[in-house]
Amino acid sequence: MAFFAHQIRRGFSSSAVRNVVIKQVTIIGGGQMGAGIAQVAASTGHSVTLVDTSDDILKKSIKTIEGSLKRVVKKKFADKPEAGEEFIQKVLKNVSTSTDVGSAVQGSDLVLEAIVENLKIKQDLFSRLDKLAPAHTIFASNTSSLPISDISSATNRLDRFGGLHFFNPVPMMKLVEVIGTSTTSQETFDSLLNFSKVLGKTPVSCKDTPGFIVNRLFVPYLYEAIRLYERGHGSKEDIDIAMKLGVGYPMGPFELSDYIGLDTIKFIMDGWREMDPDNTLFAPSELMDKLVAEGKLGKKTGEGFYKYK
Numbered sequence: 001m002a003f004f005a006h007q008i009r010r011g012f013s014s015s016a017v018r019n020v021v022i023k024q025v026t027i028i029g030g031g032q033m034g035a036g037i038a039q040v041a042a043s044t045g046h047s048v049t050l051v052d053t054s055d056d057i058l059k060k061s062i063k064t065i066e067g068s069l070k071r072v073v074k075k076k077f078a079d080k081p082e083a084g085e086e087f088i089q090k091v092l093k094n095v096s097t098s099t100d101v102g103s104a105v106q107g108s109d110l111v112l113e114a115i116v117e118n119l120k121i122k123q124d125l126f127s128r129l130d131k132l133a134p135a136h137t138i139f140a141s142n143t144s145s146l147p148i149s150d151i152s153s154a155t156n157r158l159d160r161f162g163g164l165h166f167f168n169p170v171p172m173m174k175l176v177e178v179i180g181t182s183t184t185s186q187e188t189f190d191s192l193l194n195f196s197k198v199l200g201k202t203p204v205s206c207k208d209t210p211g212f213i214v215n216r217l218f219v220p221y222l223y224e225a226i227r228l229y230e231r232g233h234g235s236k237e238d239i240d241i242a243m244k245l246g247v248g249y250p251m252g253p254f255e256l257s258d259y260i261g262l263d264t265i266k267f268i269m270d271g272w273r274e275m276d277p278d279n280t281l282f283a284p285s286e287l288m289d290k291l292v293a294e295g296k297l298g299k300k301t302g303e304g305f306y307k308y309k
């Protein structure tokens, strides 16, 4: 069994909630991750409000969700295209959009944040939300690398705050890391675990440590692959082939770095190096710094380690 929530001891403060059953979800940030999480939550019968800074961005998020749903139904309803179309419309009906966080959090059981990976911006958002959301509402962040306790410290609901870390592409990746801080109540943690299961994902319990489980192992792996290439020990193509065929990874480290975004990866590594400067696992890469400085951020800009145009 991958998780033993009941065995995890954590500090409790008085909670306004007992095992909230999450039905209504507000997702803040309609980018790669937010749109994917909204899709999965809506597909599993939740009522979802997706929030971003402009209607144009939200229109793009809905388009992304529609495109991804089409890929899902192509397989799921291979022989019944009408049922597939019906499913898409049903899911889309469960998603509404808003640029006003204040109204979007009313009635919400869970507010899940998937905005830019910047501590100050996340803290400002949650500090505002804390005053606007109902007392029972659980807050969670999808951060890849920031301590959940640093984000939750901007609020007065430390017991109703945890981490829910999804993986990209959300509709395909089965894992969710559920993160409890020393102040997350057991009720909140259990609600987040249950929610992940209802989404059809497999949750694992994580401590609030840098990178939780996956990224703590994954970030040094990606960086070591880049250093291997920098030292001339192998071509990018050969390293990618080696990791795909040698250990069965679906993407090699350079393909995956381009898929995630080189700016995101560098940002995470720079932050960890600041926290632990002597750790050689967190050493920088000249090539990575150069590509990011040149705006070659991977698939999203048309070029990273590889070219996409």
Ligand SMILES: CCCCCCC[C@H](O)CC(=O)SCCNC(=O)CCNC(=O)[C@H](O)C(C)(C)COP(=O)([O-])OP(=O)([O-])OC[C@H]1O[C@@H](n2cnc3c(N)ncnc32)[C@H](O)[C@@H]1OP(=O)([O-])[O-]
Pocket: 068, 069, 071, 072, 075, 143, 144, 166, 167, 168, 169, 170, 171, 172, 173, 215, 218, 219, 220, 222, 223, 250, 251, 256, 260, 264, 265, 268
């Ligand atoms: C330094 C590190 C820093 C970390 C940074 C942040 C990282 C973060 O915190 C954690 C992560 O996410 S880490 C990142 C973790 N992520 C990884 O490690 C990802 C590793 N990669 C993979 O798992 C696979 O390459 C993919 C699943 C992406 C594509 O699969 P493939 O076989 O190579 O290519 P395919 O044939 O095209 O697609 C196959 C099937 O998938 C379907 N489909 C795809 N996208 C879809 C979507 N958006 N919607 C719906 N469906 C989608 C597609 O339709 C097809 O369906 P079919 O019915 O079978 O025809």
Ligand SMILES: NC(=O)c1ccc[n+]([C@@H]2O[C@H](COP(=O)([O-])OP(=O)(O)OC[C@H]3O[C@@H](n4cnc5c(N)ncnc54)[C@H](O)[C@@H]3O)[C@@H](O)[C@H]2O)c1
Pocket: 028, 029, 030, 031, 032, 033, 034, 051, 052, 053, 057, 113, 114, 115, 116, 117, 118, 121, 125, 142, 143, 144, 145, 165, 166, 167, 168, 260, 264
């Ligand atoms: N990309 C990944 O592979 C991945 C995987 C797991 C977790 N994450 C984490 O998820 C979060 C989002 O990442 P992403 O890749 O979806 O980013 P993204 O850039 O694709 O999307 C972020 C969205 O948030 C919106 N936004 C920014 N500030 C906002 C605010 N104050 N209010 C409302 N919306 C705001 C932006 O307009 C944008 O649409 C980050 O914390 C990231 O570390 C990313």
